[in-house]
Amino acid sequence: MIYLDYQATTPLAQEARDAMLRWLDGPDGVGFGNPHSSHKLGRSSAAAVELARDRVAALFPAGGTVIFTSGATEAINLAIRGTAGKGAVAFSATEHSAVSDTARAAGKSHELAVGEDGICIADQDLATDTRMIAVMQVNNEIGTVQPTLEWHRRAKEANALYLCDAVQAYGKMQVTGADLIAVSAHKFHGPKGVGALWVRDGLELNAVQTGGGQEHGIRSGTLSPALCAGFGAAAKLAQEMMVQDAEHIEKLWHRARDLFSDWELNGSADARWHGNLNVRREGLDVARLMSDVRDVCFSAGSACASGSGRPSHVLRAIGLEDTQAKSSIRLGFGRYTTLEQIEEAALKINTAAAAQEV
Structure with a gap:
């Protein structure tokens, strides 16, 4: 099996797995304590959480708080x-639904246009009533890198x-300045089920769920050490x-671009994370392609929207027709992908795609 869906999730790093095992020990171990308890086991677990918080914070801008x-x-x-509060959330037309759906549900919102x-x-x-601007740093479907520094300045x-x-x-790259930054561990070889919100110093948040008041009184719930x-x-x-x-991903990108040179690239070729190759081929039946190449894991869109049957809102936002959007695939690769895997996957995908044209 060749895994090329790194935007959906990434393989768990051995180092991350090893770090987790101690804190999964059973009744005869020392790692099962509640990190919010005041006894020895609790304090030991709390120390593990705080060490993790420091490590996570090291990849954020200085001057902020990490909330798990x-x-x-x-x-x-x-x-x-x-x-x-009063005002609207303005978000880019290619934002993840976690942003767009939440902005719409939370109150008034405005959609910001994107180019081809x-x-x-x-x-x-x-809009004059804008209270928050939400523009992602790297798009999950087409890999476009947004001008986040300019948007931060514009928001100010x-x-x-x-x-x-x-x-x-x-x-994967330097995370630029913002007031609030959301991340998820499983997108860079960490475990699923944990993420973080970075909050700049001086910005106060209201709790959105009540309970024990863990995580600075803002996010209640027992943390998993x-x-x-x-x-x-x-x-x-x-x-x-x-x-x-x-450097490794650059090599994979250039090889993949060569191997899929007769496919059309979706999104910017320059302002792009090169671990994301989103391409289309006229008349391609992607559902059939995925069925024919079952030993290669790739995507017809974001994992969150797969199975909906709807064309990608991201591809539609950059001006593609529904038929073009539905003839697009996304290949995602990273640290543990080999050049040989890229070449084997490309051969299988190209062969299956060519067979549709006969």
């Missing part, structure tokens, strides 16, 4: 709902908050390997 959550979706909900390359230009007009000028979904960027430890280990490893990972 169950993932990026909860982090985004906390950011949008925890700052609720997927870039959301920061000099477009903003508009006296609005800037929320950045950095799920696809964290651990094992998940936090895995998150922290993955963050530490990503920091150590960021340059090496990027």
Whole structure:
């Protein structure tokens, strides 16, 4: 099996798994304590959580607080709902549904336009009632890297908050400044079920769920030391390997581009994370292709929207017709992908796609 769906999730790093095991020990072990308890086992678990928090914080801008959550979706909900007030949330047309659906549900919202390359230009007009701007750093479907520094500046000028979904960027590139940043551990070789919201110093959030008041009184619920430890280990490893990972992915990208040279690229070729190759082929039946190439894991869109039968809202936002969007595939690769896997997958996909044209 060849795995090329790194935007959906990434393989768990051995270092993250090892870090988690101690905190999964049973009744004869020492790692099962509640990190919010005051006895010895609780304090030991709490120390593991705080070590993880420091490791996760090291990949964020200086001057902020890391709040652990169950993932990026909860982090985004906390950011949008925890700052609720008068005004609207403006979000790019290619945002993840965790942002767009939450913004619509939480109150008034406005959609920001993107170009054919997927870039959301920061000099477009903003509604006067904008209280928050949400533009992700790297798009999960087409890999477009947004001008987040410009959007942060624009938000300051508009006296609005800037929320950045950095799920696809964290651990792979420098995460740029914002007021609020959401990330998820399983997108960079950490465990599923844990994420974080980074909150800049001086910004106060309202709790959106009541309970025990854990996580600075903002996010209630007992933390999992094992998940936090895995998150922290993955963050530490990503920091150590960021340059090496990027160089490896560049090699994979250039080879993949050669192998799929007769496919049309979706999104920007330049302002793009090169671990994401989203391409289309006229007349392609993607459902049939995926059935014919079952030993290669790739995507016809985001994992969150797969099975809906609807064309990708991201591909439609950059101007593709429904038929073009439905003839597109996404290949995602990273640290543990080999050049040989890219070449074998390309041969299988290209062969199956060519067979449809006969």
